[in-house]
Amino acid sequence: MLSLSFFRLVSVVLSLGPIALSAPVANSTEAELALNFLQTWYNSTSGLWDTTGWWNSGNCLTAIGDLAAIDSTVVPTAQQVFSTTIVQAQKYNLQQLKVITPTFNIQTFQGPSFPDAMEAPAVVNPRGFLNGYYDDEQYLQTAMDIFNDIKNSPATPCGGIWWDKKHTYVNAIANELYLSVGAHLANRVPANKTFYLATAQNQYNWFVQSGMVNSKNLINDGLTTACKNNNGTVWSYNQGVILGALSELSTATGNSSYLTLANNIANAAITALSDSNGILHDPCEPNCGGDGTQFKGIFMRNLQVLQKAAPSDRYVKFMVSNGASIWAYDRDSRNALSVVWSGPFVQTANASTQSSALDALIAAQAVGGGKTANLAIASRRAKPIVLEG
Numbered sequence: 001m002l003s004l005s006f007f008r009l010v011s012v013v014l015s016l017g018p019i020a021l022s023a024p025v026a027n028s029t030e031a032e033l034a035l036n037f038l039q040t041w042y043n044s045t046s047g048l049w050d051t052t053g054w055w056n057s058g059n060c061l062t063a064i065g066d067l068a069a070i071d072s073t074v075v076p077t078a079q080q081v082f083s084t085t086i087v088q089a090q091k092y093n094l095q096q097l098k099v100i101t102p103t104f105n106i107q108t109f110q111g112p113s114f115p116d117a118m119e120a121p122a123v124v125n126p127r128g129f130l131n132g133y134y135d136d137e138q139y140l141q142t143a144m145d146i147f148n149d150i151k152n153s154p155a156t157p158c159g160g161i162w163w164d165k166k167h168t169y170v171n172a173i174a175n176e177l178y179l180s181v182g183a184h185l186a187n188r189v190p191a192n193k194t195f196y197l198a199t200a201q202n203q204y205n206w207f208v209q210s211g212m213v214n215s216k217n218l219i220n221d222g223l224t225t226a227c228k229n230n231n232g233t234v235w236s237y238n239q240g241v242i243l244g245a246l247s248e249l250s251t252a253t254g255n256s257s258y259l260t261l262a263n264n265i266a267n268a269a270i271t272a273l274s275d276s277n278g279i280l281h282d283p284c285e286p287n288c289g290g291d292g293t294q295f296k297g298i299f300m301r302n303l304q305v306l307q308k309a310a311p312s313d314r315y316v317k318f319m320v321s322n323g324a325s326i327w328a329y330d331r332d333s334r335n336a337l338s339v340v341w342s343g344p345f346v347q348t349a350n351a352s353t354q355s356s357a358l359d360a361l362i363a364a365q366a367v368g369g370g371k372t373a374n375l376a377i378a379s380r381r382a383k384p385i386v387l388e389g
């Protein structure tokens with residue numbers, strides 16, 4: 001999902017508003033404070049975030065763009081980080097090896113060297129992904145290039161697209177992202193809307209009958225070699241990416257029926273993956289490794305998109321409750337945020353856990369309409385918050 005994460009930047013960059021004066025620190029929102037701490041890991045040499053991997057860095061970048069889109073204080077930081085990362089990251093495209101366990105979980109190994117007996121991955125070719133241009137059109141061109149790379153990939157026996165270039169697995173995340181990119185481009189490239197929309201609709205038609213969406217409206221991890229639902233873990237990010245994709249598809253077609261499925265999945269996921277206080281969890285917690293720590297934020301980010309297309313009080317409560325819980329129970333004195341959003345704060349916090357929690361704080365800030373959604377840092381420290389019951 002590495003390249004596709006970077007695609008999301010396109011929409012964000014295009015939606016940045018005018019630069020405003022910085023707000024005083026005393027009035028910083030929780031999301032701004034969390035961003036400050038995230039940036040302690042930002043490495044301007046690599047354009048990536050130390051302590052985390054390649055696709056996670058795409059998510060860090062996306063979070064900054066998303067916050068800048070609703071909070072003008074953050075725009076100068078976003079501009080600086082985007083222009084650095086778009087140039088530097090391609091020079092440090094990290095070699096990673098991902099392995100599917102027998103229970104269909106993904107294990108990631110960081111290069112450049114790998115455990116014996118493991119075949120090193122092919123050298124990553126960042127072809128077309130990054131070039132020397134900073135303007136928005138080039139970001140969009142990059143997204144179109146990535147889309148074409150996927151579109152031209154060999155077919156799978158199950159339909160849809162492969163997860164990997166070695167063709168070992170057909171799974172939900174790659175297919176949801178492909179759908180999402182197609183739908184986003186349909187709304188952003190008027191000259192080729194027909195082409196992107198047709199691809200996205202085909203992908204949608206395939207996805208809903210692929211077997212990955214189970215009878216509870218939850219999405220399992222992927223398909224078996226016989227093209228059946230593999231009953232793999234119901235991860236939060238697989239319930240999330242589809243929400244943004246369906247919201248875009250609804251906009252592109254003017255057909256709101258896509259939002260029915262989105263609402264069904266969102267509600268099923270909130271019910272299945274929340275604790276009794278309404279706080280989101282993934283089954284891996286607290287040992288979610290390098291990838292799983294990122295997932296919940298992806299759900300929140302896409303729920304925020306769905307909220308705009310199909311507003312729901314339940315979603316608003318959920319976003320605010322999760323943001324408030326993170327701030328109250330999952331934070332240390334530096335404003336580092338960790339993996340278990342209901343708390344307690346567990347080591348280690350890193351750029352993956354931080355950016356994921358940041359996504360939730362951004363969603364909370366967004367549904368409250370910017371600064372007015374400030375979760376009241378001071379009062380939160382003084383008294384326990386009331387969570388959604």
Ligand SMILES: *[C@@H]1O[C@H](CO)[C@@H](O)[C@H](O)[C@H]1NC(C)=O
Pocket residue numbers: 024026027
């Ligand atoms: C913080 O914001 C409030 C409300 O907008 C304002 O009244 C107050 O003066 C601000 N505080 C500082 C330190 O700027």
Ligand SMILES: *[C@@H]1O[C@H](CO)[C@@H](O)[C@H](O)[C@H]1NC(C)=O
Pocket residue numbers: 043044045046050092
């Ligand atoms: C920043 O990234 C560069 C390039 O990967 C690396 O050599 C350097 O050690 C990193 N800096 C820190 C503080 O990790």
Ligand SMILES: *[C@@H]1O[C@H](CO)[C@@H](O)[C@H](O)[C@H]1NC(C)=O
Pocket residue numbers: 148189191192195
């Ligand atoms: C539309 O997409 C096709 C296929 O990727 C490409 O060949 C063509 O140049 C695109 N046209 C425009 C106007 O972007």
Ligand SMILES: *[C@@H]1O[C@H](CO)[C@@H](O)[C@H](O)[C@H]1NC(C)=O
Pocket residue numbers: 224228229230231
């Ligand atoms: C998944 O679970 C369903 C229902 O329990 C079962 O019918 C199906 O055979 C299982 N599939 C696999 C691949 O284990």
Ligand SMILES: *[C@@H]1O[C@H](CO)[C@@H](O)[C@H](O)[C@H]1NC(C)=O
Pocket residue numbers: 255256257258
């Ligand atoms: C809207 O989309 C749904 C789902 O693909 C489809 O069944 C329905 O026919 C569409 N309605 C219109 C008016 O195109």
Ligand SMILES: *[C@@H]1O[C@H](CO)[C@@H](O)[C@H](O)[C@H]1NC(C)=O
Pocket residue numbers: 051052053286287288289290293339346347348349350352353
């Ligand atoms: C980031 O922190 C999480 C949660 O503590 C941990 O599982 C993961 O391994 C860490 N990532 C790295 C690359 O150390």
